[in-house]
Amino acid sequence: MRAKLLNTTSVRLAAMGVVLASTSAVVVFGVIYISALGAMRTTLDTELNNEIAEIMVRGPDTPPAVIEAGVRAAIAAPPTGTFFRLMNAQGQIVASDLALPPLAQGWHSLTAPKPTRFPDHIRALRVRVQRLATGGTLLVAADASMLDEMDALILRSFLIGFGITLAIGLAAGIGFGRRALARIEAVSAAGEKIMAGDFTKRIPLSGSGDEFDHLGAVINAMLARIELLIGNIRAVGDEIAHDLRAPLTRLRQSLELMLRERAHPDLPSALADAIDQVDATLALSAGILRLAQIESGARRASFAKLDLSALLDDLADTYATVAEDHGATLQAAIAPELSLTGDAALLKQLFSNLIENALTHAGPAAAISLTARRSHTTITITLSDHGPGIPADRHAEALRRFGRLDPSRSTEGHGLGLPIACAITALHDGTFTLTATNPACERPGLTILLTLPA
Amino acid sequence: MVMASNPALRILLIEDDHRVAELVRVGLEPEGHSVTIVPDGRTGLLRAGGEAWDIIIIDRMLPGLDGLGLLRMLRGAGITTPALFLTALGGVDDRVDGLRAGGDDYLVKPFAVTELSARIAALIRRGAAKPIDTVLRVDDLELDRLAREVRRAGQHIALKPREFLLLEYLMRHAGQVVTRTMLLESVWDFHFDPQTSVVESHISRLRSKIDRGFPRELVQTVRGAGYRLGDAR
Numbered sequence: 001m002r003a004k005l006l007n008t009t010s011v012r013l014a015a016m017g018v019v020l021a022s023t024s025a026v027v028v029f030g031v032i033y034i035s036a037l038g039a040m041r042t043t044l045d046t047e048l049n050n051e052i053a054e055i056m057v058r059g060p061d062t063p064p065a066v067i068e069a070g071v072r073a074a075i076a077a078p079p080t081g082t083f084f085r086l087m088n089a090q091g092q093i094v095a096s097d098l099a100l101p102p103l104a105q106g107w108h109s110l111t112a113p114k115p116t117r118f119p120d121h122i123r124a125l126r127v128r129v130q131r132l133a134t135g136g137t138l139l140v141a142a143d144a145s146m147l148d149e150m151d152a153l154i155l156r157s158f159l160i161g162f163g164i165t166l167a168i169g170l171a172a173g174i175g176f177g178r179r180a181l182a183r184i185e186a187v188s189a190a191g192e193k194i195m196a197g198d199f200t201k202r203i204p205l206s207g208s209g210d211e212f213d214h215l216g217a218v219i220n221a222m223l224a225r226i227e228l229l230i231g232n233i234r235a236v237g238d239e240i241a242h243d244l245r246a247p248l249t250r251l252r253q254s255l256e257l258m259l260r261e262r263a264h265p266d267l268p269s270a271l272a273d274a275i276d277q278v279d280a281t282l283a284l285s286a287g288i289l290r291l292a293q294i295e296s297g298a299r300r301a302s303f304a305k306l307d308l309s310a311l312l313d314d315l316a317d318t319y320a321t322v323a324e325d326h327g328a329t330l331q332a333a334i335a336p337e338l339s340l341t342g343d344a345a346l347l348k349q350l351f352s353n354l355i356e357n358a359l360t361h362a363g364p365a366a367a368i369s370l371t372a373r374r375s376h377t378t379i380t381i382t383l384s385d386h387g388p389g390i391p392a393d394r395h396a397e398a399l400r401r402f403g404r405l406d407p408s409r410s411t412e413g414h415g416l417g418l419p420i421a422c423a424i425t426a427l428h429d430g431t432f433t434l435t436a437t438n439p440a441c442e443r444p445g446l447t448i449l450l451t452l453p454a
Numbered sequence: 455m456v457m458a459s460n461p462a463l464r465i466l467l468i469e470d471d472h473r474v475a476e477l478v479r480v481g482l483e484p485e486g487h488s489v490t491i492v493p494d495g496r497t498g499l500l501r502a503g504g505e506a507w508d509i510i511i512i513d514r515m516l517p518g519l520d521g522l523g524l525l526r527m528l529r530g531a532g533i534t535t536p537a538l539f540l541t542a543l544g545g546v547d548d549r550v551d552g553l554r555a556g557g558d559d560y561l562v563k564p565f566a567v568t569e570l571s572a573r574i575a576a577l578i579r580r581g582a583a584k585p586i587d588t589v590l591r592v593d594d595l596e597l598d599r600l601a602r603e604v605r606r607a608g609q610h611i612a613l614k615p616r617e618f619l620l621l622e623y624l625m626r627h628a629g630q631v632v633t634r635t636m637l638l639e640s641v642w643d644f645h646f647d648p649q650t651s652v653v654e655s656h657i658s659r660l661r662s663k664i665d666r667g668f669p670r671e672l673v674q675t676v677r678g679a680g681y682r683l684g685d686a687r
Contacts, residue, residue, distance in 0.1 A: 272678070282564065283647060290646070298547070318616055318642065318652060325655045349646045356649045417649065 009180070014173015021165045029158040037151060041126070044142050045107070048128045051082055051140045056130075064134050071095045071138070081143040083125075089135030098141060105131045110141075111148060124148040183212045187219070199227040243284055251277040287416035294423040299343050308338040308379060308452075311347060312372050319355045326359050328366040335373040340454055342428045350424040353417040354383045354448055362387030362445070374454055381450040384437045389444040395434040421448075428452050462486040463508040463578065468498035468524070469540065470517055474563065478511070481567030482574075495519025502528055507535050509574055514541035514552065522555040529556035536577040540565070549645060568679040572631045579627065590625040592684045595664060595672055597625055606664055616641070617660050621683075624673070629687030633680035657681060 055070035056062040071086045075097045083098035091102065100110075108127040124144040129137055186204050193201040202223060203216040251274055258270050293299070316332035323330040351370075358368045362385035372381045390398050399422045425432040430452040437445030465482060469475040470493045479489040492498045495518035502510050502524070510528075514521040525537055538559045539552040552560045558580070559573050590597045594607045602618060604611045613621060619641050624632060634653045638644040642652065661673045674682045 278564075286562075286647075293547075302547070302550075314616075317614065318656070319650075321616075321659055322650050322652055322655045325651060325658070345643070345645055348644065352644070352646070352648055359650055 011173050011177035014169060014176060018166055018169030018173065021169055022162060025158075025162050025165050029154070029161070033151075033154045033158070036154065037147065040147050040150060044126045044144060044147065045128075047082070048126065048140050048142055051084075052128065052130055052138065055084075055138065060133055064132070064136075067132065067138065068094060083141040085137075085139040085141075087137045087139075094136070098139075100127070100139070100141070103127060103129050103139065105129050105137070109144065121145070180212075187216065194223065199223070199230060240284075240288060244281055247277045247281045247284075251281075284416075287420065291416055291420050291423055294346065294420065294427055297427060299346060299427060303341050303343055305339060305341055306344045306347070308340055308347070308372065309334055309336050311344060312338075312351060312370065312381070315348065315351050315355065316370055319352075319359070323359060323366075323368065326366070327364050328359060328362065328368060330355065331367070331369045333369070333371045338372055338374055338379050338454070340379060340428075340452055342452070343424075346424045346427070350421045351381075351383075353421040354450075357417050357421075358383060358385040358387070358446070361385075377454055378451045379454050381452070382447055383450075384445060384447040386437055386441075386443055386445040389436050389446045390434060392436070398434065399432070425450055425452070461578075462488065463574070464506070465489045465509050465511060465574070466492065466498070466502055466505075466507045467511045468492045468495065468502070468516060468521070469511070469513040470494060470515075471513070474513075474540070477567065478570065482571060485571065493517075495521070495524050499524050499527060502535070503531060503533060509577060510535050510537045511570075511574075512537060512539055512557075514539055514548070522551060525556045536580070538570075538573060538577060566679075568631070569633050569635065572633045572636060572680060575630045576627055576632070576636065579630065590622065590628075592625050592628045593670065593672060594668075595625070597622060604664070606668060611663055613660070613663060616656060617663065620656055620660055621664070624681065624683040628684045629682065631676050631679045631682050631686075636680070 051074070055067055055074065057066065057070070068086060071084050072095050074082070074084050075095060085096035085098055085100065086094040087102075088094055106129060108125075108129070110125045110127060111123065122143050122145055124147060125141045126144040126147070127139060127141040129139050131137055183206070190201050190203045202220045205213045205216050205220075207213070254270060254274055254277070258267065258274075312332070312334045316330060316334065320330045320332075355368065355370070358366065362368060366385050366387055368383065368385045370381070370383050372379060374380075399418055422432045430450060433449040435447045435449060437447045463486075465487050467475055467478055467489055469478070469491065472491075472493065475491045475493070479491060482489050490501070492501055495516040497518075498512070498516065499519060510525075512521040512525060516524070521539060521541075525539075528535075528537070536558045537556065538561060539557045540561055540563060541548060541552070542563045549560045558577050561570060561573060588598065588600050590599070596605045597603075597618075598605075599622065604613055604618065604621065620637065623637065623640050635647075637653050638648070644652070657673060657675075661671075665671045665673055672683055674684075676682050
């Protein structure tokens with residue numbers, strides 16, 4: 001999936017920048033051009049007006065003789081870049097130091113080589129023609145080469161500046177585009193590797209802390225989380241496969257045995273045994289489904305106000321009887337009138353799981369105690385036993401799916417009791433902590449400390 | 455196991471998995487019931503609405519029309535025949551959904567035929583129930599629901615609240631097999647499978663209180679199925 005350079009956002013942005021820069025350059029140069037030339041022309045025009053005023057000392061009423069004398073004096077004066085021509089009413093030249101075709105009354109800008117004979121160094125003229133009372137005309141012209149040169153200079157520098165702006169803009173656009181493209185290509189390459197199954201691959205960071213690094217860091221964090229989750233799923237998959245294999249293997253063996261010994265001594269009991277093994281397998285898969293359902297959080301919709309004291313008293317009563325049959329005791333100290341918002345069926349399962357966990361693991365003659373009390377805005381429930389307990393470094397493992405601490409998996413139960421209890425607590429926004437009942441003892445016991453929002 | 459305790463029933467089984475359907479037929483016919491199997495929802499709806507049945511057993515997931523929708527339509531049409539859902543879904547909410555749609559009971563696959571049979575018997579009995587008596591009697595055992603008192607042969611017996619509920623359930627289903635799961639659901643309101651002997655421990659307590667010292671044992675264990683109070687009827 002290679003991106004095309006011209007399609008990159010950077011190149012498009014650069015192109016847009018170039019257009020904007022060029023437009024503003026045109027405007028700036030335009031303003032400079034118009035105002036600079038305007039100022040110079042005004043200077044020239046003022047000069048021409050002054051010359052005419054100097055000759056026509058009494059304005060339109062100046063006698064023709066005075067005008068003629070003024071023109072001749074001006075022509076005779078040292079060269080100043082100003083030229084004169086006086087014509088009579090018949091269009092004949094009276095006095096002149098410049099060859100020009102007849103021109104109408106008003107202002108004119110002339111450039112070489114149109115007029116026939118300009119002085120050598122002059123490339124442009126600014127001309128004013130004034131009609132006289134006698135019917136003749138007075139023409140005054142000034143050297144406007146400067147104006148023309150300035151005009152050309154400004155235009156030339158404009159074109160050069162415009163060209164440079166365009167070139168820098170395009171070069172920058174392509175450069176940034178290439179750079180961005182290279183970073184994106186790196187992300188794409190990493191993405192393709194990940195899609196191919198290499199979940200350890202990460203997006204390379206340049207270390208500059210720019211937005212690409214920022215984005216890359218976020219994506220990398222996401223990838224780390226996905227890797228962890230996939231790792232979990234793989235582990236759970238392996239665990240499920242392992243847990244399902246054990247009873248299925250035993251089942252297969254007993255079925256094979258039944259088949260081989262046609263006259264099985266106790267076929268009904270062997271078959272009942274086989275059904276037990278199937279049931280164990282089904283209980284495991286049901287437990288897995290239930291855990292997934294609880295973790296999905298959908299049950300929150302059916303939360304209702306409930307009497308936790310009554311629920312716990314009831315369970316304590318039920319399990320005291322069961323404990324007795326196990327040669328154990330269950331003592332309960334439950335504060336009255338504890339109520340919370342939750343799912344009664346799930347809470348019942350939660351506390352049953354905890355009590356049954358203690359009954360199964362605390363060993364014979366276990367003394368189990370269940371307490372519940374309110375502290376501020378939370379309800380604290382503890383379940384303690386004096387059994388072998390769980391070493392502190394394995395608490396997290398015990399709460400994980402299939403975190404049964406006996407690696408051979410030979411103990412009873414599907415190993416999901418504590419994880420399901422933990423998930424139900426989390427569903428109720430509670431906390432679930434494992435500690436030792438008597439850390440100093442040889443048999444430290446296990447205390448499960450649970451808090452639920454009241 | 456043959457339990458010749460029930461009258462012959464006309465049972466409609468709406469189930470598309472023919473192996474499950476056959477298993478149910480083979481399990482229930484020896485008890486004298488007739489089992490009619492319909493493999494899809496639409497036909498099931500037509501037959502359930504058009505003929506008289508003692509009980510309708512419906513699979514939740516059916517081709518054509520799903521089980522919940524089917525029962526809702528039947529109930530909407532005023533048909534009150536007891537209905538029992540079979541399902542492969544063991545979810546927490548699935549049972550509630552089934553009961554809300556008008557189901558009378560709910561059984562998660564796979565199930566033992568004895569479990570199904572016991573539940574059918576309980577449903578039929580409930581359907582034919584008279585207004586609930588305040589005093590239940592089985593043999594010489596007497597339970598007063600209002601006074602919360604239990605006597606056997608006139609002798610007062612003190613029961614804990616849970617034992618009282620357990621005995622009340624057994625007495626209401628006297629002569630029928632009740633399974634461990636039925637007891638857990640009705641007496642404890644447990645909708646999960648406890649890993650310890652909750653039912654067994656309580657039955658043994660109850661037994662020691664109501665049967666000890668009397669010549670006839672009323673609480674009987676039915677092997678592979680559950681318990682029964684009194685003789686089979």
